[in-house]
Amino acid sequence: MRSIRARLFVILLVTTGLMWLSATLWIFFSTRAEVEQVLDARLMEAAKMVSSLVVNQEIDPDRPAQTKAKIPVLDHPHYDRQLSCQIWSLDGTLIGKSESAPETTLSAHATGLSETVINGETWRVYAVENAELGVRVLVGDNLRIRDRLVNDVVKGLLFPALLIIPLLATLIWLSVGRGLAPLRKLAGDLAARDASDLHPINESATPSEISPVLGALNGLFGRVAGARQREQNFIAFAAHELRTPLAGLKTQAQVALASNDAEIREKALGQIVAGVDRTGRLVRQLLDIASVEASETTPPAAEVNAGDMLASIRSELLGHAGRAVTVVIDLGLFELRARVNADLLRLAARNLMENALHHSPAGGTIRCSLETDEGNVAIAINDDGPGIPPEEMPHVTERFFRGRFKAAIGSGLGLSIAELALDHAGAMLRLQNRATGGLSAMIILPNRLIA
Template sequence: PHTALGGKKEGYSESTINGEAWRVLTKWDPRHEFMIQVAEPLAGRERLARHITLKMLLPTLIALPVLALLIWFGVGAGLRPLQQLKQEVKQRTANRLDPLAMVGVPEEVAPLAQALNELFARLQQAFEGERRFTADAAHELRTPLAALKIQAQVALRSTDKAEQNLALENVLHGVDRATRLVEQLLALARVDPETAAINYRQVDLHGLAATVMADLEPLAHAKQIEMTLEEDAACYVLGDNAQLGLLLRNLLDNAIRYTPAGGQVLVSARDANGIVLTVQDTGPGIPQAEREQVLQRFYRIAGSGEDGSGLGLSIVRRIAELHGARLELNGNDNDTGAGLRVSVLWPARQS
């Protein structure tokens, strides 16, 4: 061209030539005598930019839906075992506690399925225990209630005053037995492992034993049984005062109930590398072969001559377990008779 394409300043600039926008590069020689200008229409540059942009975006626009679809299928396939597990658990009834099938369960979901199976097993065991307890309780209550009905019918039909009085005395005796059984059942139901530790405080076993012995003194006095609490250093354990009182009451009640008239009951609490609470008596004792069985619910030794519920020692063991202690039954080691020595032992950390 006969005229300059742009300004004389070196570098890039834009100018309008023949009504069209141009991009101009201006360069000077070292002596600044000659000027060189190169120009390109801006429309061509814009077309090239659009072409490059389209080439870059088109694969991305095509790939994004495909990638999203692949992700959707992948996540769905990964979550499918969880969905199946959810549906199986959701469709179960309250009575269906059999284990979940572990066949085909992915490695990532296996720990969850295993934990659910362990939970189902614990629930199954708890429900079965409750069903057995309810059935046993119903059976044990049915016997004294049937006896009460029979004795009441005898009293109603008899015309002999002495026979009526004997039947009424048997009714009173049956009521006492049923009352004790109900009290033991309620006591066992109150021993709740979920809430037991909430009420734990430092409990003085000596003071608690003295209180329970004072409550049971009339029962011991009626049989001329001497109850003694050994003096020793104070013994404290972390526990529930009411439950430990129930434990002592059951041990002492059993000792008084099965010890012959004129016998002795000795209570002690000492720290011997761990707290040891002991109740021993001069009664007939428990044969070695039956010491584990008497800890089961409703088990009674044949020929004992006493009407009991068979729940006392099972309650004692349950309370001991909840307090981190263990129960031991041994023969008496003194010279006053065969007897029984029941020990509740706390580990050293409870001292």
Template sequence: MNSIRGRLLLYLVPALLVIYSLTAWRVLTVTAHEAEEVFDAELAHFARIVLNLTHHELQEEQKKTDIDNSQSVLPAITGHLFQGVLKPNAPGGTDNSAPGHPYELKLVFQIWTTSNQEVFRSDGAPTKRLSENNSGFTNNSIGQRGWRVFSISDDALGITIQVGEDNAVREELVAQIISNMFSPLLLGLGLIVGLVWILVGWGLTPTRKLTTVVTQRDRDHLEPIKTSDTPSELLPLVQSLNALLSRLKRALDNERRFTSDAAHEIRTPLAGLKLQARVALGAADDTTRRTALRSIDQAVDRTMRLVEQLLTMARYDSGLPRTTIQQVDLNNVAADVIAQIEPSARSRNIELTLLRDAKASAPGDLGMLQVMLRNLVDNAVRYNHANGSVEIRLRQKGREVILEVSDTGPGIAEQHRTAVFDRFRRLAHQDGNGTGLGLSITARIVELHGGRISVTERPGGGAQFTVTLPRD
């Protein structure tokens, strides 16, 4: 389920059902227990009333007739006393024609002698003794009916009063309680679910607003989302979105600037090509024509180099390919780069020196690291003085590898040392053959490998580029 509202209901409704069930079970058990207590109290109270009435009536009869054997007159006394009390419309009894309660005939009593002789039983009472106990509460089954019985004895009279209540009374009461309790509970549960649905929808309003705000964003509207009214639960998401928008805006700005600069950089050699082509076409002699064609050839080389570096920059802007990462021995990389650039250095009598370190290795992309070092060494040779020197030094420091490329050239003024890594940036002393992208590409490669690059003045004059890469 992808709906937050649906998920919340999926979690809340079962939880509510469990809580409701536990609450209902607790209420039911407590109510049933209290009802049992009330019914038992009524049984005991009724039994004592019957006993007291019997005792009082027997005393009155003894005063009149001076009877010694009380049990001999008990049947007559109790029959006269209780006739019609629990027998509706019995002759000589009280007028019970008024509507009663259906539970009346489910409450019965019996009077037994200590010799287990029946003295009296009310209408509806079973012929069998309700309980074998002579005192206290018992549960008993007679036939298909269950009875809750309270027994009380009078040793002076030699009788036991047993009052019984059909269990159906209590079962019907519990069923009625369940019916009266669960109907409102189920109705309340439905209302709560509906209310939760509405409240969850209302609580998700900030999410819908955020969706609307994000939907309205495009490449021309990447300003950060306001966080002043953002709920704390959504604040991390909004902050992450703002960071993403900031990176996207920066990337688009870089793309626009790169496209503009690239168009300008390509337009310049193309204009030169067109001019030299016209010169060659209009040349009156072979010398002029050859000079123009030579210029065209050089311009084509510069343009090809520019396009190649533009493609390299665009490729590296997409990030570091994780599938090509390996542990790279920078000693071997430096040796390969020196072998590639040595002919150019020899033509100007520039000495190339490599100071190795056996532990100088770092994880990364071999091709990228070769491009990085080649750009640094190529720049050091290209802008160096004739008969100068270039030193490549590798060393390990803690968990980092440090690569230093220093030359004996004119160096880089302090105010230009940060800008030198900008795209299409050329310094005043540099010739026009460069593209202004080499150091930008180098800085990007270092960044992709989690490293740092800086430029300082070499002791004794010249420039020194320092690259620091993590070893793991």
């Protein structure tokens, strides 16, 4: 059943009905026992009374059977004749009977209570023997009448119940509906929402049963709003980061056009070349981000030799970087083989090494070493640049964040790309300032990635 209202309604109605039914059954049986007891007592009393009347000679046991005495009864319109009486001589002759009594004997038993079926009707009979006068007095109740009495009592109880049940059902239906009103209100509020409205729903006014649902919903709203905010920030930053270098290129080009001074013109053209390099790198990084983000499913892992990979990145970067920086790769790294997506690992390592290069002083050394970090293997890229100020540490992997010690060519994307790529490859990035100065960027490879 998909409606909570219908479900509750049925449950409540069935349980109430069952309660009612068992109460009725209980009343039925207890009333019946009670009535039987009272009526049996009446039978006994009546039998004894008749017997005593016979003793008083009002009925002559010696009288012949054909002149059977009629036991007098009161004639009253509302009097329902319930008791029947027979007086038998001990030799088996019917001496007298009441009007409603049958001709045949009401009981085969000599004395006491018994039940007899006569002409299809059941009688409950009490017999008293009067040995002194030689008579047996039988007083009987027709059970049909008794049952009617009990049934009347039960009907008296059931009849109002039948009237009340529809009323009760209506009340249950309405109360359940009222009880579920907060749910309906919530549904209405949600339905009326704008697609962009991600404000949390006010939890204070809602019943405790719905608040877990609301909590989960608000959590979801929060995550969606966060994702949307990050997306908007990214677009705003990307717009800034792409348009600013374009504005710079255009301005420098206009300077070169406007100036007659060869020195100014040459400098402007140099700036244009640098600007194109930087913008080209930015475009490449944005494309890297897009492609890493698109690789939702982890592509098949290959076996990568860390040392070989770092050496190839080194020759690529030092090939056209005109800076006197030495990159040293520890021999241990050539022993390290990782089972990981090679493209992602290389992208991360390349960005980390570029970052190290941009921040290294002239004549500096970048040392790539094999480390262990909490039981995991790590590839560390250590530079002797300025490091990262502690207050900037939480932000350096945010996209487009550029700290106090930014490199001229830096886009604020490198560390962010490294973290993203490692995350997609199942590895981790840890940045820490070295005790001797400079930054240590560690690619932490969980043991399952080690071949």
